[in-house]
Structures are given as structure tokens and as C-alpha cells.
Amino acid sequence: MLHRTLRVDYDQTTSVLCVIGSELRASLDRGAPPGSKFFSVKCTPSVQYHITPPAKETSHLSPMALNDNTMLLISMSAPSEHENDSKLSVKYYGDKNEELGRALLLLTAVEISLDVDADRDGIVEKNNPNKGSWKWGPDGHGAILLVNCDCERTYWKSPDNEDDRIARVSDLKDMSTMVLRTRGPAKLPEGYKLAMHISQGAAESIRVFRPRTNDVKYSNFAERLMYENFVKDYPLVLSSDVLSKEVPYVGDDGELKFYVEGLRFPDKDFDGLVYINLSLLEPIAEGIPETPIFTETVVFRVAPWIMTPNTLQPEEVLVCSTRDNIKFLKGMESVVVKSGCKLKICKEYMNRGDRWMQDELEFGYIDSPHQQFPVVLDSPRDGKLQDFPYNELLGPDFGYVTREPERKDVSSLDSFGNLEVSPPVTVNGRKYPLGRILIGVAFPTATLGRNMTKVVQDFLWAQKVQEPVALFSDWLFVGHIDEFMTFVPAPDRKGFRLLLASPDAGYKLFRGLQKDGHGEAKMFEGVEDEGTERETVDEILKNKSLRKQNSYVQSCVDWNRDVLKRELGLEEEDIIDLPILFKLVKEKCGTSRALAYYPDMVNMIVLGKNLGIPKPFGPRVNGRCALEAEMSSLMEGLGLNCTFIDNFKSYHKLLGEVHCGSNVRRKPFDFKWWNLNM
The missing domain is CATH 2.60.40.1860 (Protein-arginine deiminase, N-terminal domain)
Structure with a gap:
């Protein structure tokens, strides 16, 4: 009280x-x-x-x-x-x-009661005793606010949170409702008034609007029709320019709705909590400021940006069309059709020759009890696809967010092939029902290594609900974690398997071929590229330098294997090793980093039970690629179907594979993030 x-x-x-x-x-x-x-x-x-x-x-x-x-x-x-x-x-x-x-x-x-949806059921209940505080968990409380980062317009676009007015009534559904309820005389005693107010810090994160009250005088019927039935008129109450404003006392048994708009996501300098206050002010005397005699406070938490793992249902696949990737597109179309989802092709006039759809963006979503929509995170790599997320994806109920570092800070590790998320896991009794974000960085002792830029890492950590794990990826020439790992669904154990690239598994397979008398079988049979050397199994096994290079690669993968087992609560039975060899190439600075020797099968697209896998062009035995046969055997044991896609010339030779050239928008989690026990 x-x-x-x-x-x-x-x-x-x-x-x-x-x-x-x-x-x-x-x-x-x-x-x-x-x-x-x-x-x-x-x-x-x-x-x-x-x-x-x-x-x-x-x-x-x-x-x-x-x-x-x-x-x-x-x-x-x-x-x-x-x-x-x-x-x-x-x-x-x-x-x-x-x-x-x-x-x-x-x-x-x-x-007087300033009310919000404190019990998170989509209804603004009256005078909830917990409306002024936040608590995580299924028995928690506290209202939720979305960042209004979609765009109601389809032309002259910009995110709605960049506009300090409500241009369309449809924009209100992206905001959280707050209700001022009053009971008492028709008006307050002379001199008393209600004021809504926020701190300067909160003003950077929210805006508050309200409907114009019924006493508005319109100049003519047409004006009234426009405001009441088309866009209406919603005056701005609070913003970065207005920290306090008098609001109407509606009297009797009245209600006045307010609409709270989220402006920014949680980040290093913002914990996501926003407080809004309503005070009843008492007059003292003319010329003397009023004093507050009663204050109500409500709290909102801004919803985090949430990534979706491979185990969630695919809804739409995005790829680029280029002059040389017809085979790739045909293969992608085949696996997409099998999966029953949509295929969106970014034409060449849009991609301008940039085929790396995975690297440019990452799909996620935001969620609240009253609204949910996808939000694309635009990477700071800014290749020729840089305008695609904004121009083609931002729109009604499709949000956009980015983090821009200083240009000198951007490296290959800022491309989003270096950003993944695990399926839900439990680690030492702690549950991560939305999985954990995975990013690639330099080795902890490296002084000149590449890292994902700090502003992106800060953003990912600040979302809280998918606590990130840092992996070592700087040993790779491109430097992306999708070059050595991915997840696929499974019918048993934890509901998924972690797939890891394994030179040891590759050499084991090649030694088995040699032992069975297939040492003369050649790599890359059927590849339409005259510059590709077609080594035999025997030649690969004789190459001591290649063996040493792959020993180094295996040690790097094993480092990450241990981190993933520890941070995701995995056991060896949850991991499948894929037979993939690498080679080291020297950069201009003299550092040697790894590239896949043949198309990297772990760099796949996962669409339910259907996998789109880079065609490896391995040694053919009895008319079938031995690498494909091994991969199919490993995956079919999990009830998964393999489609091998020829991306040799159009992606592999350009230092990428199927996953690098595609992206998948997936169905959000059924689990609600606010029910996490933090």
C-alpha cells in the first residue's frame, strides 16, 4: 500500500x-x-x-x-x-x-490504475499487483514489448520505429497496450492533474501514443471520416523529446488506452527493462509547481531476437540465381519440393553477382503474447547483397535489425555462416529450451586472429535467452563454423545429432577403399572442370604433407568437439563424424588456413527429414561415389533423406558450399521465451 x-x-x-x-x-x-x-x-x-x-x-x-x-x-x-x-x-x-x-x-x-498485461495472457487485467516488476519463468510476471522494427509500408520503406507517428492503424498490433482506468467524480478537483512520465534512459527505448479523446472537434465530416475510419489520430505522449506529459482523467468509470512502442533491442547498454510512471499531481498555489501525491509504475521487458535451429520446420528457402549456378538451383529446387516449403530466388539484378545468401543475413523472430513476426538480422559484411534484407524482406509483419561496426573492424568472421544456433539442450541440469547461439572466433591465445566484431557479439549476448558459445573457427581460410559442423534432427536421444567434419573418418574411409582394392579409384570423376587434379585413393594416402595438414585440422575440430560437448551437454553418442578432408593454403600474411579438399558435406541445408548435401565427387566404387554412400548410410540410419547437389564450380571452387549459398526461414519455437527460468 x-x-x-x-x-x-x-x-x-x-x-x-x-x-x-x-x-x-x-x-x-x-x-x-x-x-x-x-x-x-x-x-x-x-x-x-x-x-x-x-x-x-x-x-x-x-x-x-x-x-x-x-x-x-x-x-x-x-x-x-x-x-x-x-x-x-x-x-x-x-x-x-x-x-x-x-x-x-x-x-x-x-x-486510478495504470495497467498492463502483467500475467502475459494477452489481456490487460486491472490492477495486477505484479505490474511494476519483472520475473522470469512459467510462474513469472511482467509485461512484454516488441521492437516495432517491421514496416507497414511497401514503398519508401523504413522500419516503423524510425517514425515518430502512427501512419496506419495496422501498426498498433505491433505495440503493447497500456490502459489507464479511473473511477470517481466526472472530473478531478480544481488544479489536480495526471501526468505520465519516463526517464531519459527509457525514452531512448520506447514511445507512447494514445487515441485522441472524443472531445476532438473536426472541421468537416470528411476529416472525421479520415481520422476515425482510415488512419485515426494517435497523438504522441512520451518520446525522447517529451519525458513527461499531462494525460486526460476520463472520470466516472472510464478507460483510456495507450500504445507503447519498442524502439531498440536489448544490447550492451540496455538490459531490456523499461519503466513507465503515472503520477497524480496536487496544486499548492499559483506560480508554485505541483507536487506528486500518488505514483503508479509499470514495467515492460523488450522481447529478445531469437534464432531458429535446423530442427525447426522450414517455411521458406532463399537462394540466389547467377549465370553459373543452374545445377545448384535444380538440386535446391528438388530438395525444397520434397520438403513442402517455399523457394524464393533472388534474381541477378538484385544480388548483383553475390551468391552468398547465408553470409548476408540470419533469420530470427520476436514474440509476445499479442504478436509475433520474423525479424532478419543483417550482417555487417555488406557485400553486393547488402540491400536485399532491407529492400526485399522488410515489410508488414517482417522486421529488420542490424549492427554496424566501424568498417575496419569487419572480417570474414562477421559473415553469418559463422553464426548458428543449437537445438534445445540441457547442460548440467540447466535447460536451454531455445538452444544456444554458436559463433566462431580466434583461438583464445591468438594475438593477430580474426574475430566476429564486438557490436554483433554484444547484441547476441544481450538477448539472454540463447546464451552464446564461442567456438574456434579462425583456423579456417573463410573462418565460418558451418564449414565443420551442423545439426540434423534425430528420432532418439536428444532429438538431434551434431555432425562434425572429421579428417580421421575420411582417412579411415580411404584406407578401407585401398584395402578392398580400390586404390586406383579417382577423385572428382564427372567434374566439369579441367583445372581440377583427379588424384587416386593411393595418391591421397601417400601424400604425407596432406596427412599432416589434416592432423592439424582434426586437432582444431577436436578442440571444438570438447567445447560443444561441455557447453551443449553432449555425449559421444550424440555426435556423428563425417569423412571430410581439408588442405592448408597460405595467405599473403604468411598464415596457413584450411579449405575443404573436396565439397564439404557438413555444409548442408536441413529441411525436416530432407538434406541438401554438397556432392563430394569422391572415388567411385561399383558405380557409386564412396563418400555419398557413406554419408547416406550415416543419415539414413536417422530416417533422413540425402539429396546431393552439384555445387562444385558454382560454390566449392569459390570457397563455399550449399549452406553458404542458401538460407532458411523456419517456424518459431512453440516454447515462449518469457517462461525461461533465468
């Missing part, structure tokens, strides 16, 4: 506004006439009071002893119908029969 100190002076009549649910506290000794030793209290039925410390009464209304610490506590149980319709009087006595003075309070009671 809110407590408010009240002054009670003898021989004065004071009008007092009392808010239901709050308590007025008056020191009786402070306002008593000199020589007062006793007092008595009388009030109308709607007023409740008690004395502290408790006074001894011999009968109703008999004078009570007055001490220097005697406090009168006043409250009201029901709102007033009219101003000053309740009374309380205090009489002071020198002795029990000598009246020295009297104080009279004329009381007006109002009920």
Missing part, C-alpha cells in the same frame, strides 16, 4: 484527494493547538481510520490521549460520486471537556 503524509491543522477546513488503495498519514500532535492533551475523531461511513500507537477508548468518540507520536491513518474503500462528499473531523481538548480546536477534512476518493 502506498503511504502519503498529510498535514492536519486545527481550525482549518482542508480538501483532500485520496486514491483508493493508498493510505493518508497525519501527525496529530504536529497540527494540534497548544496545550492539547486529548483528541477525538469522527467520519462519514466511506472513510476508514485507525490510530497508532493504538489509543485506549472508554467508549465510542470519547477523547483519547494525545502523544507526540500519535498518528492518524486514513483510507477510503470506494470512489466518490462527487467532489468532497466524505468528511473526517478531529477535535482537540485540553482536558476531556475543554475543546481547544477542530480540524475538518473534506475527502474525495478516486481510483
Whole structure:
């Protein structure tokens, strides 16, 4: 209960506004006439009071002893119908029969409640006791706010949170509703007013709008029709320029809706919590500022950006069309059709020759009890696809966010082949029902290594709900974690398997071929590229330099294997090793980094039970590629179907594979992020 100190002076009549649910506290000794030793209290039925410390009464209304610490506590149980319709009087006595003075309070009671959806059921309930605080978990509380980062317009686009007005009524569904509820007289006593206010920090994160009230005068019927039935008029209440503003008291049993707009995601300098205050202000005298006598506070948490793992249902696959990737597109179309999802092809006039759809963007979504929509995170790599996420994806119910570092900070590790997320896992008893984000960085002891830029890492960490794990990927020439790992769904254990590139598994397969008399079988049979050397199994196994290079690669993969097992709670049975060999190439700076020797089968697209895998062009045995046969055997054991896609010339030779050249928008999690136990 809110407590408010009240002054009670003898021989004065004071009008007092009392808010239901709050308590007025008056020191009786402070306002008593000199020589007062006793007092008595009388009030109308709607007023409740008690004395502290408790006074001894011999009968109703008999004078009570007055001490220097005697406090009168006043409250009201029901709102007033009219101003000053309740009374309380205090009489002071020198002795029990000598009246020295009297104080009279004329009381007006109002009920004021600033309400939000604190129990997260999509309904703004009245006066939830937990509306001013946030608690995670299924038994938690606290309202949720979306960043209004989609765009209601389809032309001259910009995210709605960059516009300080509501241009279309449809934009309101992306905002959280807040309701001011009042009960009491038709209007507040003279001079009293309600003010809504926020801190400067909150103003960077939200805006508040309200509908124009019914007393608006329109110049003509056409203007009224436009405002009431087309776009309406929603004045801006609070923003970075207006931290406090008077709001209407609607009186009687009234309600006034407000719409709260989220402006930015949680980040290094913003924990996601926003507080909005409503104060009742009391006038003192003309020329003197009003003072607050009652304040309500509500809290919102801005919804995080959430990534979707391979185990979620695919909805749409995105690829680029280029002059040389017809075979790739045909293969992708085949696996997409099998999966029953959509295929969106970014034409050459849009991609301008940039085929790396995975590297340019990452799909995620934001969610609240009242609204959910996908949000694309635009990478800072900014190749020739840089305008695609903004120009082609941003739109109604499709949001956009990016983080822009200084240009000098951007490296290959900022491309989003280096950003993945695990399926849901449990680690040492702690559940991650939305999985954990995975990023590639330099080895911890490296001084000149490449890293994902800090502003992107800060953003990912600040979302909280998919706590990131850092992997070592700088040993790769391109430097992306999708070159050595991915996840596929599975019918048992944890519901998925981690697939890891394994030179050891590759050499084991090649030694088996040699032992079975297939040492003369050649690599890359059927590849339409005259510059590709077609080594035999025997030649690969004789190449000591290649073997040493792959020993180094295996040690790098094993480092990550241990991190993934520890951070995702995995066991060896949850991991499948894929037979993939690498080779080291020297960069201009003299550092040697790894590339896949043949198309990297781990760099696949996962669409439900259908896998689109780079065709490896391995040694052919009995008319079938031995690498494809091994891969199919490993995946078919999980009930997965393999489609091998020829991306040799169009992607592999350009240092990428199927996954690098595609992207998948997936169905969001059924699990609600606010139910996490944090």
C-alpha cells in the first residue's frame, strides 16, 4: 500500500484527494493547538481510520490521549460520486471537556490504475499487483514489448520505429497496450492533474501514443471520416523529446488506452527493462509547481531476437540465381519440393553477382503474447547483397535489425555462416529450451586472429535467452563454423545429432577403399572442370604433407568437439563424424588456413527429414561415389533423406558450399521465451 503524509491543522477546513488503495498519514500532535492533551475523531461511513500507537477508548468518540507520536491513518474503500462528499473531523481538548480546536477534512476518493498485461495472457487485467516488476519463468510476471522494427509500408520503406507517428492503424498490433482506468467524480478537483512520465534512459527505448479523446472537434465530416475510419489520430505522449506529459482523467468509470512502442533491442547498454510512471499531481498555489501525491509504475521487458535451429520446420528457402549456378538451383529446387516449403530466388539484378545468401543475413523472430513476426538480422559484411534484407524482406509483419561496426573492424568472421544456433539442450541440469547461439572466433591465445566484431557479439549476448558459445573457427581460410559442423534432427536421444567434419573418418574411409582394392579409384570423376587434379585413393594416402595438414585440422575440430560437448551437454553418442578432408593454403600474411579438399558435406541445408548435401565427387566404387554412400548410410540410419547437389564450380571452387549459398526461414519455437527460468 502506498503511504502519503498529510498535514492536519486545527481550525482549518482542508480538501483532500485520496486514491483508493493508498493510505493518508497525519501527525496529530504536529497540527494540534497548544496545550492539547486529548483528541477525538469522527467520519462519514466511506472513510476508514485507525490510530497508532493504538489509543485506549472508554467508549465510542470519547477523547483519547494525545502523544507526540500519535498518528492518524486514513483510507477510503470506494470512489466518490462527487467532489468532497466524505468528511473526517478531529477535535482537540485540553482536558476531556475543554475543546481547544477542530480540524475538518473534506475527502474525495478516486481510483486510478495504470495497467498492463502483467500475467502475459494477452489481456490487460486491472490492477495486477505484479505490474511494476519483472520475473522470469512459467510462474513469472511482467509485461512484454516488441521492437516495432517491421514496416507497414511497401514503398519508401523504413522500419516503423524510425517514425515518430502512427501512419496506419495496422501498426498498433505491433505495440503493447497500456490502459489507464479511473473511477470517481466526472472530473478531478480544481488544479489536480495526471501526468505520465519516463526517464531519459527509457525514452531512448520506447514511445507512447494514445487515441485522441472524443472531445476532438473536426472541421468537416470528411476529416472525421479520415481520422476515425482510415488512419485515426494517435497523438504522441512520451518520446525522447517529451519525458513527461499531462494525460486526460476520463472520470466516472472510464478507460483510456495507450500504445507503447519498442524502439531498440536489448544490447550492451540496455538490459531490456523499461519503466513507465503515472503520477497524480496536487496544486499548492499559483506560480508554485505541483507536487506528486500518488505514483503508479509499470514495467515492460523488450522481447529478445531469437534464432531458429535446423530442427525447426522450414517455411521458406532463399537462394540466389547467377549465370553459373543452374545445377545448384535444380538440386535446391528438388530438395525444397520434397520438403513442402517455399523457394524464393533472388534474381541477378538484385544480388548483383553475390551468391552468398547465408553470409548476408540470419533469420530470427520476436514474440509476445499479442504478436509475433520474423525479424532478419543483417550482417555487417555488406557485400553486393547488402540491400536485399532491407529492400526485399522488410515489410508488414517482417522486421529488420542490424549492427554496424566501424568498417575496419569487419572480417570474414562477421559473415553469418559463422553464426548458428543449437537445438534445445540441457547442460548440467540447466535447460536451454531455445538452444544456444554458436559463433566462431580466434583461438583464445591468438594475438593477430580474426574475430566476429564486438557490436554483433554484444547484441547476441544481450538477448539472454540463447546464451552464446564461442567456438574456434579462425583456423579456417573463410573462418565460418558451418564449414565443420551442423545439426540434423534425430528420432532418439536428444532429438538431434551434431555432425562434425572429421579428417580421421575420411582417412579411415580411404584406407578401407585401398584395402578392398580400390586404390586406383579417382577423385572428382564427372567434374566439369579441367583445372581440377583427379588424384587416386593411393595418391591421397601417400601424400604425407596432406596427412599432416589434416592432423592439424582434426586437432582444431577436436578442440571444438570438447567445447560443444561441455557447453551443449553432449555425449559421444550424440555426435556423428563425417569423412571430410581439408588442405592448408597460405595467405599473403604468411598464415596457413584450411579449405575443404573436396565439397564439404557438413555444409548442408536441413529441411525436416530432407538434406541438401554438397556432392563430394569422391572415388567411385561399383558405380557409386564412396563418400555419398557413406554419408547416406550415416543419415539414413536417422530416417533422413540425402539429396546431393552439384555445387562444385558454382560454390566449392569459390570457397563455399550449399549452406553458404542458401538460407532458411523456419517456424518459431512453440516454447515462449518469457517462461525461461533465468
